[in-house]
Structures are given as C-alpha cells and as structure tokens.
Amino acid sequence: MTPLPSGPPFALRARILSPMADGGWLDELDGLLEVDAAGRILRAAAWPSGAEAPASVFDLRPHVLMPGMVDLHTHLPQIPNAGLGSGLDLLTWLDRYIFPLERAYDRSVAEHQAPLAFRAFAAAGTTTVVAYSALWEDSTDAAFAAAEAHGIRAVIGKVMMDRLTYDTEIEPGEILETSLRQSEELASRWHGADAGRLSYAFTPRFAVTCSAEMLRESATLAARHGAYWQTHISEDAGEMGEVARLFPQARDYLDVYDTAGALGARTILAHAIHLSAREVARVVETEARVAHCPASNLFLSSGMMPLGAYRAAGMELGLGSDLAGGPEISIFSVMRAGAVTQRVLELTGTAVRTDALRPLDWIRLGTLDGARALGLEGTVGSLEAGREADMIAIDPRFTSPLPNDDPPEAAEDLASRLVFRPHPNMVRAAWVRGRLLAGPPGPGGIG
Numbered sequence: 219m220t221p222l223p224s225g226p227p228f229a230l231r232a233r234i235l236s237p238m239a240d241g242g243w244l245d246e247l248d249g250l251l252e253v254d255a256a257g258r259i260l261r262a263a264a265w266p267s268g269a270e271a272p273a274s275v276f277d278l279r280p281h282v283l284m285p286g287m288v289d290l291h292t293h294l295p296q297i298p299n300a301g302l303g304s305g306l307d308l309l310t311w312l313d314r315y316i317f318p319l320e321r322a323y324d325r326s327v328a329e330h331q332a333p334l335a336f337r338a339f340a341a342a343g344t345t346t347v348v349a350y351s352a353l354w355e356d357s358t359d360a361a362f363a364a365a366e367a368h369g370i371r372a373v374i375g376k377v378m379m380d381r382l383t384y385d386t387e388i389e390p391g392e393i394l395e396t397s398l399r400q401s402e403e404l405a406s407r408w409h410g411a412d413a414g415r416l417s418y419a420f421t422p423r424f425a426v427t428c429s430a431e432m433l434r435e436s437a438t439l440a441a442r443h444g445a446y447w448q449t450h451i452s453e454d455a456g457e458m459g460e461v462a463r464l465f466p467q468a469r470d471y472l473d474v475y476d477t478a479g480a481l482g483a484r485t486i487l488a489h490a491i492h493l494s495a496r497e498v499a500r501v502v503e504t505e506a507r508v509a510h511c512p513a514s515n516l517f518l519s520s521g522m523m524p525l526g527a528y529r530a531a532g533m534e535l536g537l538g539s540d541l542a543g544g545p546e547i548s549i550f551s552v553m554r555a556g557a558v559t560q561r562v563l564e565l566t567g568t569a570v571r572t573d574a575l576r577p578l579d580w581i582r583l584g585t586l587d588g589a590r591a592l593g594l595e596g597t598v599g600s601l602e603a604g605r606e607a608d609m610i611a612i613d614p615r616f617t618s619p620l621p622n623d624d625p626p627e628a629a630e631d632l633a634s635r636l637v638f639r640p641h642p643n644m645v646r647a648a649w650v651r652g653r654l655l656a657g658p659p660g661p662g663g664i665g
C-alpha cells in the first residue's frame with residue numbers, strides 16, 4: 219500500500235463512521251474524506267461517481283475513518299504502573315503505587331517518558347488527551363514540549379497539593395504561593411499554544427490534598443487565563459469520608475469546590491461516581507463537565523456510576539482512561555468497562571435496561587461528547603466539513619472473531635465490535651489537523 223500522507227492536503231477513500239453535531243451519524247460504506255491545506259475537513263461524504271472523484275486519493279478500504287478519541291482524564295507520571303494494585307482502596311493505592319512514581323517524575327524522566335506516552339495514546343486512537351502531570355513545574359514543561367513536538371492535542375496541568383504532599387523539600391509556608399506561581403507560569407507559556415492545540419488546566423489534585431485557599435486561588439487563576447480547572451470528586455468511600463472530616467462546614471463534597479468558585483463550563487471533574495441528587499443537579503446547573511472513568515472505577519473497586527440517571531439529568535460527560543487507576547490506555551477498553559458496569563447495574567436493579575447506552579452511544583461519548591466537554595465540539599470530535607482533521611483509521615478485521623472475516627456492515631454492529639472486542643493493534647493511523655501522528659503502525663498489518 220502507498221505510504222500514508224504525513225500532512226495536508228490529502229484525500230482518503232475508506233469507510234467513514236462519525237457522530238454528527240446534529241445528533242445523527244455519518245455512515246458511508248464507501249466514503250471520501252478530503253482535508254485541506256490548513257488541516258481542516260473539506261468534505262466527508264459518499265464516494266462520488268464519475269468525474270467528481272479527486273484525481274489523487276489514498277485508498278484505505280476496508281479501514282474505517284472515525285474521529286479520534288478524547289481522553290478526558292489521565293495521569294502521565296503514573297503510566298508505568300498501569301495494571302498494578304487492583305483492589306486496594308484509593309488512598310492506600312496512591313500512597314503505595316502512585317506518589318513514589320510522581321515524586322520521581324522529574325524533567326529527565328518526563329523527557330524520556332512523555333514522548334513514549336503520546337505515541338502510545340495515538341496508537342490507542344486517542345488524539346486529544348487531558349492529563350495531570352506531577353507536582354513539578356519542570357517536568358510539566360517537558361510534557362508540554364513533548365506534546366508540542368508529537369502533534370497530539372493536549373490539555374495538561376501541574377498537580378497542586380498543599381496538604382498531604384509528596385514534596386518533602388519545600389517549606390510548608392511556601393507551598394501555596396510556589397504552586398500558584400509555577401502553575402501560572404506554565405499557563406502563560408502553554409495555554410493556547412500552537413493556535414489552541416495545547417491548553418493548560420489548573421490542577422488541584424482533590425479536596426483531600428488541597429486547602430480551601432488553594433482551591434479558591436487556583437480557580438481564580440484558571441478564570442483569569444481562560445484555562446481549564448480539573449480535579450477529582452467522589453471516587454471512593456475512604457476519600458469521601460476524609461473530605462467530610464476536612465471540610466466539616468461543606469454541605470457535601472461538591473460544595474467544597476462550589477464554595478471555591480471552581481464550578482463552570484471549563485471545569486472537569488473526574489469520577490463523580492457517588493453524587494447525591496443535589497450534587498447532580500448542581501453539576502448540571504453550573505455546567506461543570508464530568509470525566510467518566512469506568513475502567514478505573516472497576517479496577518480500584520471505587521463504585522459504579524449511575525450513568526443513565528446522570529445523562530437523563532442533562533450532565534455533560536465524556537470518558538477518561540484515568541491511567542494508572544485504569545489499567546488500559548485505550549478509550550475503547552474504557553467503553554467496554556463502562557458498558558459492563560451498566561449491565562451490572564441493570565442486573566442489580568439499580569438501572570433499567572431502557573437507560574442502557576448502545577454501542578454507538580459509547581462511541582459518541584468517547585469522541586464528540588468528550589470534545590463538547592472541553593468546549594471543542596465545533597473544532598474536533600466529528601468528521602464534518604470545517605472541523606479540524608483529528609481522526610483515526612481502524613482496521614476492523616482486527617476485531618473479527620475469525621481471521622479475515624468481513625466486518626459487519628451495519629454501523630451499530632461495527633460499533634459493537636469496536637466496543638466489546640477492541641484489539642490493541644486495530645488503530646492503524648491517527649492524525650491531528652491532518653498531520654500524521656507517530657505511534658500507530660500504519661495500514662496493512664493484518665493481511
């Protein structure tokens with residue numbers, strides 16, 4: 219097969235499957251996708267007959283072109299421990315498996331690991347990643363530089379902790395001011411870089427490790443810079459008990475962040491499994507976004523999100539791998555964990571079958587809904603004219619139960635294979651703004 223185009227403009231012939239902003243789906247068994255010189259999608263439609271076909275086209279059939287996955291929640295320094303420590307409670311797992319790794323994530327470690335991580339995300343089909351770094355300014359800077367060089371779309375933040383910190387060097391009286399200053403320096407340097415491909419997220423870890431002042435001041439800085447603000451909430455019973463103890467005046471966990479002025483459309487709350495009805499209503503009211511991380515929630519026995527009820531309430535949700543709370547980098551694997559979780563909730567009578575998401579709904583959650591959670595639904599998340607060409611090519615034959623079976627024709631069946639039988643090698647190419655990303659192996663791997 220001819221080598222893939224490394225940059226725009228180009229035209230591809232393939233199957234096309236994409237959610238559309240109007241709620242429908244683009245599903246072309248034989249499609250044409252054209253990318254202009256600026257890396258925007260010019261056209262995504264049925265293969266034209268006769269003279270309308272472009273003179274030069276890369277034929278990717280039987281590959282499927284889809285929008286790239288959006289991972290709303292992950293931790294770059296934790297990746298080496300993915301798959302380790304299942305079943306521990308959150309706070310013990312953090313102490314034993316995570317804080318030592320994050321403490322060691324200095325500039326040289328980040329310079330080595332971050333490029334590998336971004337290649338691995340691209341190989342898994344993720345073209346937008348929202349990540350926590352470690353406490354350190356210099357390794358966060360190195361992670362941004364790696365994302366800039368790789369080409370992936372990224373939102374990254376330096377972790378902030380002024381209570382229960384793994385920084386053993388700093389004077390307690392200097393933590394807050396230093397963390398705010400370093401975060402603001404990083405935001406000034408990186409937020410909006412490369413015409414908005416890179417963004418900054420102020421990143422107080424969670425209420426257990428942050429004072430009310432740190433939460434409030436970080437939210438103020440995020441608003442001032444127009445940056446994101448991300449944290450964790452209501453993941454695990456031990457964590458929730460600790461927050462209730464530390465913030466006795468708060469009416470519930472969400473109220474700790476609400477009081478800090480941190481809830482809004484640029485806020486990404488990870489997990490949010492055990493919210494009360496009041497908290498659900500307040501998340502919806504403030505337009506805060508939730509990163510649903512079901513693979514992590516199963517791995518750490520944290521709980522099962524009542525996703526159907528949250529969606530019915532109007533919550534804006536996307537999916538997160540939560541490496542290394544989650545064992546796998548693939549958002550397709552996260553979809554499978556989420557689908558299994560919802561089945562268990564049905565079996566235990568907590569959810570009703572009519573609430574259940576269908577495979578195409580999971581694909582939409584991992585793409586366009588994730589983009590919407592970041593306010594990027596007009597930019598990425600679907601293959602529509604005018605959007606930036608953030609997309610992937612999947613060889614669906616990798617998901618077939620028997621070698622070289624023809625992939626299903628019906629979109630719902632194809633999506634079902636991708637969600638329930640994702641294969642680590644099925645993503646063959648990934649582009650951001652029409653630029654080919656390093657990581658995926660290229661088409662033609664199965665025959």
Ligand SMILES: [Zn+2]
Nearest residue numbers: 450488540543
């Ligand atoms: Zn996390």
